[in-house]
Amino acid sequence: AMDDLYELIKQRNRLETDPFIEIHQANATLLKQIDALKTKCNELERELVIEQEHHPADSTSNGGRGAVPQSLSLKQETKLREKLEKLQEELNEKLKQSAEEQSNILELTKEISSLKDLNVAQASTITNLKAENERKEKAIDHMTNELADAKSRTKLAEQQYTGLKNMIRVLQEENDTLKKENEQFSTRLVSEKEKMIDEMNKLTEMVDKYKREVDLLHSLKEQDDKRKSWFTLGSKGGQKEETDDKGDGESRKFGSVSVVVPSKPMHTIQAHQGEASCVQYDASGTDLVATGGADSIVQVWDTANGQLRQTLRGGSSNAILSCGISNGVVVAGGSDKTCRVWNLRTGRMIHHLVGHAHKITCVKLFGSEKGVITGSADRSLKVWDISRQTYKQTTTLRHSSTANCVDVSPDLFTAVTAHLDGGVRLFNLQTGERLSDISGIHQGAVTSVQFHPKDASKILTNGMDSTLKIVDIRTCAPIHTFSDVQFQTSYGWASASFSPNGMFVGAGSATGMVLVWDADTGTLRKKLSNHQSCVCGFAWGRGGFSGQQVASVDKTGVLTLWS
Numbered sequence: 279a280m281d282d283l284y285e286l287i288k289q290r291n292r293l294e295t296d297p298f299i300e301i302h303q304a305n306a307t308l309l310k311q312i313d314a315l316k317t318k319c320n321e322l323e324r325e326l327v328i329e330q331e332h333h334p335a336d337s338t339s340n341g342g343r344g345a346v347p348q349s350l351s352l353k354q355e356t357k358l359r360e361k362l363e364k365l366q367e368e369l370n371e372k373l374k375q376s377a378e379e380q381s382n383i384l385e386l387t388k389e390i391s392s393l394k395d396l397n398v399a400q401a402s403t404i405t406n407l408k409a410e411n412e413r414k415e416k417a418i419d420h421m422t423n424e425l426a427d428a429k430s431r432t433k434l435a436e437q438q439y440t441g442l443k444n445m446i447r448v449l450q451e452e453n454d455t456l457k458k459e460n461e462q463f464s465t466r467l468v469s470e471k472e473k474m475i476d477e478m479n480k481l482t483e484m485v486d487k488y489k490r491e492v493d494l495l496h497s498l499k500e501q502d503d504k505r506k507s508w509f510t511l512g513s514k515g516g517q518k519e520e521t522d523d524k525g526d527g528e529s530r531k532f533g534s535v536s537v538v539v540p541s542k543p544m545h546t547i548q549a550h551q552g553e554a555s556c557v558q559y560d561a562s563g564t565d566l567v568a569t570g571g572a573d574s575i576v577q578v579w580d581t582a583n584g585q586l587r588q589t590l591r592g593g594s595s596n597a598i599l600s601c602g603i604s605n606g607v608v609v610a611g612g613s614d615k616t617c618r619v620w621n622l623r624t625g626r627m628i629h630h631l632v633g634h635a636h637k638i639t640c641v642k643l644f645g646s647e648k649g650v651i652t653g654s655a656d657r658s659l660k661v662w663d664i665s666r667q668t669y670k671q672t673t674t675l676r677h678s679s680t681a682n683c684v685d686v687s688p689d690l691f692t693a694v695t696a697h698l699d700g701g702v703r704l705f706n707l708q709t710g711e712r713l714s715d716i717s718g719i720h721q722g723a724v725t726s727v728q729f730h731p732k733d734a735s736k737i738l739t740n741g742m743d744s745t746l747k748i749v750d751i752r753t754c755a756p757i758h759t760f761s762d763v764q765f766q767t768s769y770g771w772a773s774a775s776f777s778p779n780g781m782f783v784g785a786g787s788a789t790g791m792v793l794v795w796d797a798d799t800g801t802l803r804k805k806l807s808n809h810q811s812c813v814c815g816f817a818w819g820r821g822g823f824s825g826q827q828v829a830s831v832d833k834t835g836v837l838t839l840w841s
Contacts, residue, residue: 286404290397294390301386305379312372319365326358537777539794540784540828540840543808545584549577550835555597555771557831559819561604561643566622567817567829568608569837570598576610578603578622581839582824590620590627599771600640600683607647611638617652619664629669631662639771640695644686651693651707653681659695661707675705677712682770683726687734694737694751696724698770702739704751716754719747726773732780740774742767746783748797760795762802768812775818778827786813786830792840808838 550571560566565581574596578588592598592610601610603622611617617638619629636655643650648665659675679699686693692713693705702716702724720741730736730748736757739747744767746760766788774785782803784794790811794804809832821827828840 294393298386301379301383305376308372308376312369312376315365315369315372319362322358322362326355329355537779537781537827539782539803540806541804542841543838544826544841545839546808547579547584547837548835549579549831549837550575552835553833554815554831554835554837555599556601557815557817557829557837558602559817559821559829563820563822565822565824565826566603567819568601568603569831570601570610571835572597574598576601576608578608579837581822581826584839588622588625590625592618599638602641602643604643605647607643609641609643609650611641611652613637615654617641617650619650629664631669633660633671634658640681640684642684642686645690651684651686653684653695655680659684659693659705673707673710675710677703682723683773685728687729689734694727694729696727696739698723700724702727702737702749714751714754716749716751719749719756720745723770725767725770728774728776730780731776731778738774738776738783740767740772740785746774746785746795758797758800760800762793764789764791764805765793769814772814773816775816777818778820784816784818784828786816788812790832792816792830806840809836810834
């Protein structure tokens with residue numbers, strides 16, 4: 279390192295010295311010439327002085343003859359003076375050149391000084407670079423060691439990778455063997471499953487056949503029991519009989535369990551002070567019907583005499599949008615995002631179901647009044663267990679559109695919903711799984727949906743395109759379509775209903791009419807007029823001892839019970 283520094287200093291001195299050698303030599307030559315000229319000038323001056331001293335003496339001693347030599351001496355003096363002036367000019371020129379060279383030397387000296395400073399800075403930089411180089415060399419040594427370690431680790435990883443490849447190859451071979459065995463097992467399983475399905479289908483057909491026979495026997499027994507009870511009442515107080523319009527050709531004896539098409543209003547009631555939004559019969563088969571409206575109350579009416587049986591309040595400024603009643607339990611949901619559950623006998627609220635983020639648009643009691651399903655504008659359905667003192671939310675069903683209506687199948691496993699986007703969706707209530715998504719049934723929103731009371735493979739829908747449709751959920755296609763020029767659907771919650779035996783369908787219209795069609799033929803059977811405004815709620819229940827089965831409510835809060 280010291281030898282390199284010494285060589286650098288020598289190189290620097292050589293670079294700073296060589297350009298000025300010729301300048302110094304030229305300066306020395308000029309100085310010598312100046313000294314020579316000065317010496318020559320001094321000699322000439324001495325000669326001139328001597329000559330001047332010599333000529334006056336000659337003139338005095340020679341008299342008149344000295345005129346010619348005197349002129350010669352004058353010429354010679356003139357030449358000498360000219361020569362002296364010339365030498366003086368040369369001397370001045372040399373002095374001027376010497377001054378310029380001195381100025382150049384000063385400039386070069388300054389430049390040399392700056393170069394020396396630069397050289398010192400470069401020497402310091404070189405020192406720093408050497409120190410940095412030493413650090414880099416140490417880092418390189420360290421990295422070289424790390425590289426060696428990495429190479430050794432890489433070699434070890436390669437050995438492990440080779441071992442893993444061998445293990446994976448063995449596992450793949452085992453996997454291929456297991457796949458072959460699994461395929462064979464799957465083939466056997468499918469064949470056995472097909473056999474089991476065939477056997478199950480046969481058993482299901484047998485069970486359905488026996489169920490129909492049992493239902494028929496139960497129905498006949500209930501009809502016989504009720505007929506006996508009415509005969510007993512008739513023997514005490516006299517038998518009564520109600521007949522439908524003669525033009526219809528249909529009649530219904532008081533106390534009969536058959537379904538009769540409504541013909542005229544039995545009771546007209548101002549049920550609510552504002553708009554009435556929903557009406558539902560007691561699902562357990564009593565003479566009760568519930569209505570809900572924008573005045574935040576649920577009213578329960580006696581269908582036999584049209585009298586108010588109970589008033590249930592749903593909080594202030596909470597418009598009731600949907601309600602239900604069954605076996606002494608009443609439920610209602612509304613714009614305050616909650617669902618309330620009341621005991622009908624005491625009028626006391628026993629549950630307040632909270633969990634939705636937006637208004638509740640539909641509610642349904644099911645499972646012997648132990649369960650409630652609610653739909654909301656937050657695009658979810660929630661299933662609630664109300665069988666105990668403290669309610670419990672059991673399942674949440676997600677979907678992509680607001681549900682306008684919900685119904686539960688008779689087996690309590692399936693829920694069907696009607697949606698604002700025009701879709702109808704079916705869900706498994708136990709798992710929350712979406713079973714089917716039926717779209718394109720109506721041109722616009724679907725306002726209501728109901729399972730067929732006798733055949734759970736069929737549903738009734740009402741749409742904003744002013745049509746009712748019976749849809750087969752197995753094929754996802756409409757079977758029957760019902761419409762009329764006086765039938766208009768203008769509310770998102772406008773309801774329609776099957777008759778209890780599934781033979782008829784009915785709905786209210788925005789024209790104020792109530793229309794009934796034959797479910798099998800699609801023939802319009804009745805057009806009933808009693809409302810003065812849009813009918814937005816319609817229900818057809820089993821009815822109680824009074825035999826009253828059809829009810830409707832309109833925008834002005836009027837409830838009509840049809841005979």
